[in-house]
Amino acid sequence: MSPPNEAVAREDAQFRGVPTDDVLIDLKDLKMHFPVTEGVFIQSVIAHVKAVDGISFKIMKGETLGLVGESGCGKTTTGRCILKLEDPTSGEIIFHGQDLMNLDDKEMVEVRKKIQVIFQDPFSSLNPRMKIGEIIAEPMRVHNIVPDEEARNNRVVELLNTCGLKANFADRYPHEMSGGQRQRVGIARALAMNPEFIICDEAVSALDVSIQAQVVNLLEDLREEFGLTYLFISHDLSVVRHISHRVAVMYLGHMVELAECDELFDNPLHPYTRALLEAVPIPDPDLENGRAHQIIKGEIPSPINPPSGCVFHPRCPSAHDGCKKEFPEFREVKPGHWVACTEV
Amino acid sequence: MASLLEIDKLKTQFFTTAGVVKAVDGVSYTVDEGETVAVVGESGCGKSVTAMSILRLIPWPPGKITDGEIRFAGKDLLALSEEEMRNVRGKDISMIFQEPMTSLNPVLSIGMQLTETMLAHTDISEEDAHNRAVELLGMVGISEPERRLVQYPHHLSGGMRQRVMIAMALSCEPKLIIADEPTTALDVTIQAQILELMKNLTRDLGVALIIITHNLGVVARYADRVNVMYAGKIIESGTAADIYYRPHHPYTLALLKSVPRMDQQRQAKLDPVEGQPPDLTMLDEGCAFRPRCRFATTECAEGLPSLETVEGGHATACFNKDQVAATMKEAS
Known part of the structure; x- marks a missing residue:
């Protein structure tokens, strides 16, 4: 149970529409190691890409978790693992009390009705040979949710309207639409299944700023209207701050920090989170002139051969010898604020 | 020089x-x-x-x-x-x-x-x-x-x-x-x-x-200086401070309002410009931003505003620049 002051905190604008503490997704120690093979006929595994190396988080019902x-x-691999589009190496993915790791492909089909994805690239995620109406109707036809064709077409029009598109768009092809409109089609297609949970993988990253704002607003409206839960995967920290309730920061397959949105941005604790926030330019010239611009050195190491101990230590300004030995425990330093660093 | x-x-x-x-x-x-x-x-x-x-x-x-x-x-x-x-x-x-x-x-x-x-x-x-x-x-x-x-x-x-x-x-x-x-x-x-x-x-x-x-x-x-472009034209130019703190063009204002800021707690919904940028083959006599502009008047359809000096090196191409500037002042 959460303490009562937390319930009060949720009354403010940040927490509009987060009604409960029901856990929708519970990820426990998820690992996804991709084998690197050598040889043409006889393949041998020479190494592993540790794309996701033991991460755990919970997503509450009605919440937007920024990743x-x-x-x-x-x-992205984390998002794909939740849908089991990858076959995770180990860990648990509890959705509605059920561990998705134990389900076979047939059972996963049922789960995928409730979990949908919106992809980054509105140009390659829509089939260029299908009309918009067919694209949106396809999941309903495949899963046999709306068997009657006329009812299905009505539902398509309804979904188009929900996403701010006119009904006559159903007869158009993707190439006749702009990037923003295509992204709206992608959203309409995701909504067609009445999902509970949507993974937005860089869903607004390819859009121009004025169009991006329109789609961000649409996503927020839909979450409130249909009680949706989002995993909002993005590299754009400004958008993440705007849309998320809580935010998780990843580095080289590990989770380094997780906190409530404002707490994370106003009071970042992990050196990597700090470096990341410092690197983002803010659209305010006076403020920019006053910033220190401490820029983090070095590049992201290869996940095939990650650094020992804390994976961030080669770039970290406050690293010491102990950091090279062991990956620090992901611990709760304040209520709801988790961080993986011994120096905090 | x-x-x-x-x-x-x-x-x-x-x-x-x-x-x-x-x-x-x-x-x-x-x-x-x-x-x-x-x-x-x-x-x-x-x-x-x-x-x-x-x-x-x-x-x-x-x-x-x-x-x-x-x-x-x-x-x-x-x-x-x-x-x-x-x-x-x-x-x-x-x-x-x-x-x-x-x-x-x-x-x-x-x-x-x-x-x-x-x-x-x-x-x-x-x-x-x-x-x-x-x-x-x-x-x-x-x-x-x-x-x-x-x-x-x-x-x-x-x-x-x-x-x-x-x-x-x-x-x-x-x-x-x-x-x-x-x-x-x-x-x-x-x-x-x-x-x-x-x-x-x-x-x-x-x-x-x-x-x-x-x-x-x-x-x-x-x-040091900024030129804002829309539909093939510069619609506003000036120092960075002119553009960010004293915008006189509705498009500049709209751009600034539609970006979420990482340094601020979210106060409200974003305020995006509605609609799409125009088709550059079909531009008419008037201002190209007019269909998306909340300050548009009949004057905007009749002729194209030219880039006029506001103050010093700050120039903007809008008939209603004073209203836009007043809105910005009110907001801040």
């Missing part, structure tokens, strides 16, 4:  | 089967020596085409510079022969592109690509070019430059490749560098490294920089 990090940190 | 670069009423059009695309439609701006000027706008507003026009890299067909003048250090670039133009590209003016993956030649070593420009444009010997290449790689923060020279682009990460691009751009000591979305493809921490490097190098070497971007944060951090 941030740079390329190769494992954020 | 004359500016280093003066673009005057430039028009670049693409003659396509769907009609004439007026990608750049009467753009004028100047860049002084050693100055950083940002050109901001969304996809298709003509910011990259303007840059390509400066170097005369518009492919014909279908594209063509139909009108206007581009003067660089007193020379009229549009009047130069192709041979003379080649001496300008890479020497006086160099360019850094968005995609470090595709803008380096994959089958040539880093050393070859770095020395090629120097050998083509200057009388330098091969040995001196090699030494200069080592020096340049050190300058852009690449470790073990000797070893890197014999490597190929695929050996390097995205950030490293962009550093090589910067080294190439600097190799002939240009007076102006045009950087077209130089960090859009990079991760945030790498983006910050590259931008900081570009800022320090251009300042130390006195090189002018045109930075083309859609990222308003990058502009705030690095630009």
